[in-house]
Amino acid sequence: MHVNLERIKSDILTLAEIGRHADDRGIYRMAFTDADMEGKRWLTQRIESAGLQASVDGAANISAIRAGTSDSPRVLVGSHIDTVPCAGALDGTLGVIVGLECLRRIHEENVSLRRTLELIAFSDEEGRFGGMFGSHSVCGLINPELIATMDDLDGIKLADEMHRHGYEPLAALEAARDPESIASYLELHIEQGPVLDHLKKPIGIVDEITGLFTWSVWFRGEANHAGTTPMEMRKDAFMGLADFAHEVPRILDENGSPRSRATIGKAQILPGAANTVPGLVEFSLDVRDTSEDVLRELAESFRKALSAIARRRGLMFEFQQKSYLQPVQCGGELVEELTRQSERLGLEANRMHSGAAHDAQIMGRMVPVGMIFVPSKGGQSHSPAEWTAWSDIEAGANLMLHTLMSIADQ
Structure with missing residues (x-):
């Protein structure tokens, strides 16, 4: 049995037009915007037209149900359809469309499976309001205070946006699931990196999902005249940042692992005048690894380096700390099942970790999770240039289909 690639193509291209801007061709379907709500309505219609049962929970997660023959814990498959600003067509969306296609094909062929299959499209994976709201809600990781205070970069509150679209914000608390009711969660996603494209392999099987912490860091020195302040008498905050940036590779080599990443992605220099010695620098630090122990060691090493540089520079x-996500190990049995099915289908797969966060990372706190990656052309994502060859999408979708049928009948 195989997926219907033409139907997958049609769904992806149709959904891509919801929220697309004509000027830059980017998709603007951020969580709880009008475009996001239109996308949710479209998805609901596609579920119902396939003869599947559609439902929505208090966090505005959209589900499709294909009932099994027993009341055994169900198997979930999904991702998200919200986007970052000026997005491409596949991030998140691909996992939802492929999950829907798998349920459709199983339903069309009247395949009898013991476990109920559920497609779930989570709300706000991209974190418009600061976190993965939909999957956090399903895992019971939100509370009334969070719901009341979550807002976006423009100060718009999540609760107000939910009210605007007819949702009661506190109903998101009722979206929490009993872990005993779920056997596992599977997600197909574009890699969002260059590894599979470089290796020319159609499939990635994820064994670990990276953890991460983000810091806002400040060096405070003394603003002064650029012409009259001797070099040896300066307390130049920017030079502190420059020193620290050169320390990052050394710290990763000495205290990290091959899966460690550290990025200074944003910096602000104040007062910000060409003729003034910088008195203040604020910058971000994003650090990732698949081991919690390594993350702790990196955090301590970065803190010591910052302290030493500050002391040396006066x-x-x-x-x-702005955020922290725990690393997650994918379910060993799911990884092995994905490996078996890829071999059975003749698909060359690469065992790898995910360097990006996904809904699977949140679900992994509660149930075993598995992830399939398909290549991203040139490693590009979060932009209109994001793309994956249709043949790779078909390979990933067929792997998901056969894996779902196998684990849902266990």
Whole structure:
């Protein structure tokens, strides 16, 4: 049995037009915008037209149900359809469309399976309101205070947007599932990186999902005249940042692992005048690894380096942790089942970790999870240039189909 690639193509291309801007061809379907709600309505219609049962929970997660023959814990498959601003057509969306196609094909062929299959399209995976709201809700990781205070970069509150679209925000608390009711969660996603494209392999089987922490860091020195302040008498905050940037590779080599990443992605220099020695630098630090122990060691090493640089340069430093996500191990049995099915289908697969966060990372706190990656052309994502060859999409979709049928009949 195989997926219907033409139907997958049609669904992807149709959904891509919801929220697309004509000027830059990017998709703007951010969580709880009008475009996102239109996308949810479209998805619901596609579920119902396939003869599947559609439902929505208090967090606005959209589900499709294909009932099994027993009341055994169900198997979930899914991702998200919300986007970042100026997005491409596949991030998140591909996993939802492929999950829907798998349920459709099983339903069309009247395949009898013991476990109920459920497609779930989670709300706000991209974090418009600061976190993966849909999957956090399903895992019971939200509370009334969070719901009331979550807002976006423009200060718009999640609760207000939910009210605007007819949702009661506190109903998201009722979206929490009993872990005993779910056997496992599977997700297909574009890699969003260059590895599979470089290796010319159609499939990635994820064994670990990276954890991460993000800091805001400040070096405070002394703003002064660029012409009259001797070099040896300066307390130049920017030079502190420059020193630290050169320390990052050394710290990763000495304290990290081959799966460690560290990025200074944003910096602000104040006062920001060409003729003034910088008195303050604020910058971000994003650190990732698949081991919680390694993350702790990296955090301590970065803190010591910042302290030593500040002391040497006559600066003050402080930092604030903005976010933390635990690394997640994918379910060993799911990884092995994905490997068996890829071999059976003659698909060359690469065992790899995910360097990006996904809904699977949140679900992995509660149930065993598995992930399939398909190649991203040039490693590009979060842009209109994001793309994956249709043949690779078909390979990933067929792997998902046969894996779902196998684990749903166990």
